[in-house]
Amino acid sequence: MRKNILSIIGIILIGVSIFIAKKLIDNKNQPKPVIPKVVKTVIVDTVQNTTVPIVIPANGNLTAKQRVELYSEVQGIFKTGKKLFKAGTKYNRGETLISLDAAEYYASVQSAKSNLYNSIATIMPDLRLDFPDVFQKWQNYLNSFDLNKTTPKLPEISNEKENYFITGRGIVSAYYNVKNLEQRLAKYRITAPFSGILTEALVTEGTLVRNGQKLGEFINPETYEMEVAISKSFADVLKEGENVSLNNLEKTKTYQGTVSRVNGSIDATTQTITVFIEVAHSDLKEGMYLEANLNAQKVDNAIQIDRNLLLDSQEIYVVNDSVLQVLPAKPIHFSDTKVILKDIPNGTVILNKPVPGAYAGMKVQTLTQKKDSIK
Structure with missing residues (x-):
């Protein structure tokens, strides 16, 4: 009985083995699936x-082409003017920016002018007697002398004798002393060299301004320059007057500028050359950051x-x-x-x-x- 069971199990195992082997053989001979080849577009x-054109990108900050740093060369109390000395205040050319109290110094100038007038008046009798041919021009000079106006230029000296006489009386030295005082008196009033706007104010009305003190900064807001550094390889192709396209960081506005100056020397450290781009637009402000595209060469x-x-x-x-x-x-x-x-x-x-x-x-x-x- 036991032998019969083992024989049956053996026959079953042999049959299963044959079936599996046949399956493996059939799968091996089955052709592989063909993958369709994709052609990319x-x-x-x-x-x-x-x-x-070779366009060189560059960037930098705008600075006013005309700018003045205001310093005081004299000492005095800052007087209140028609306009407040504040950042953002606009001034026309020739308009007073700063006026210092010069009453004491003005008195000394007037005293010196009076002494000059008296010195010339003293020599008039001698001129009438010894130099009658030059008396009239000196008389006309005295007649035109006004203490409230700028001292007029001395008459031209005609000959050597007149020169010795006038110089010996101290007239020439007194005249130049007066002119020196008048020049310094003019420094108590600072006027706008051009129409522009005050961008920095470091003093206020009523304060004591000292000699050499910085008072502020004044610029012309119409024209600006941007300094950029480019490779030295383009030093021989960049020319003054070249048109330049500029835009802001947001790429929302575009401005047109020109190359105004090209530095004649190359920076030894960076091996770059400095180019200055001039641009004018009502939207621009000093300190604004712009990007420029320089047309350096054409290939x-x-x-x-x-x-x-x-x-x-x-x-x-x-x-x-x-x-x-x-x-x-x-x-x-x-x-x-x-x-x-x-x-x-x-x-x-x-x-x-x-x-x-x-x-x-x-x-x-x-x-x-x-x-x-x-x-």
């Missing part, structure tokens, strides 16, 4: 070589593409008979996002957008994004 453009027979289309091997992908191929390129200039290339034949079909996983020999389907050829 790529965006392309046709090359048309043209003249491409003939070239194209401009995105930097990510240029391979590390200095090649680009082209499409020939729906197959990707690589073509050597000659980079001329790199910017943040663009590169200028030469030696790309006209009519060449190149990629307009990068293709992930692209390789030479890859089958593609083309799609032109733009009607215009790439330039």
Whole structure:
């Protein structure tokens, strides 16, 4: 009985083994499923070589082209004027910015002018007797002398004898002493050298202003300059008068400026050259940060593409008979996002957008994004 059971189990195991073996053989001979090959669609453009300008990006802060730092050369009490000396106050050319109390000094100037007048009046009798030919011009000078006005220039001395006589009486030295005092008296009043606006006020009315003290800053808000540093390689191509496009950080406004000055020396540390861009617009303020695009040079027979289309091997992908191929390129200039290339034949079909996983020999389907050829 036991032998019969074992025989039956053995027959069953042999049958199961045969069945499994047949299944494995059938699966091995079954053909593998064919995966359909996907052809990627790529965006392309046709090359048309043209003249491409090299645009250099730069940035900087605006400063007023006309600006004056106000300092006092005399000492006195700041007098109240028609306008308050406050930041933001506008003044016309010639209008008084600051006026200091000069009553005491004015009295000393008048005293010196009076002494000069008396000195000339004293010598008039001698001139009438010894120099009758020059008496009249000195008499006319005295008649035009006004203590409340600027001291007039002394008459021209005609000959050597007159010179000795006038100089010996101390007339010339007294005259220049008066003119020196008048020059200093004028410094008690500071006027606007041009129409502009006060941007900084460091003193207030009624305070004591000391000699050499800074009083504030005054600018012309109509014209500004921006200082930028560019590579020394463009030192020979940047010219004064070149047009420059500027924009604010938000890229919402654009302004037009010109290159007003180019520094004649190169910074030894950074190997850059300083360029000054002049710009005028009612929206601009001193200290505003702007970005500039300088047209430094023009490259003939070239194209401009995105930097990510240029391979590390200095090649680009082209499409020939729906197959990707690589073509050597000659980079001329790199910017943040663009590169200028030469030696790309006209009519060449190149990629307009990068293709992930692209390789030479890859089958593609083309799609032109733009009607215009790439330039």
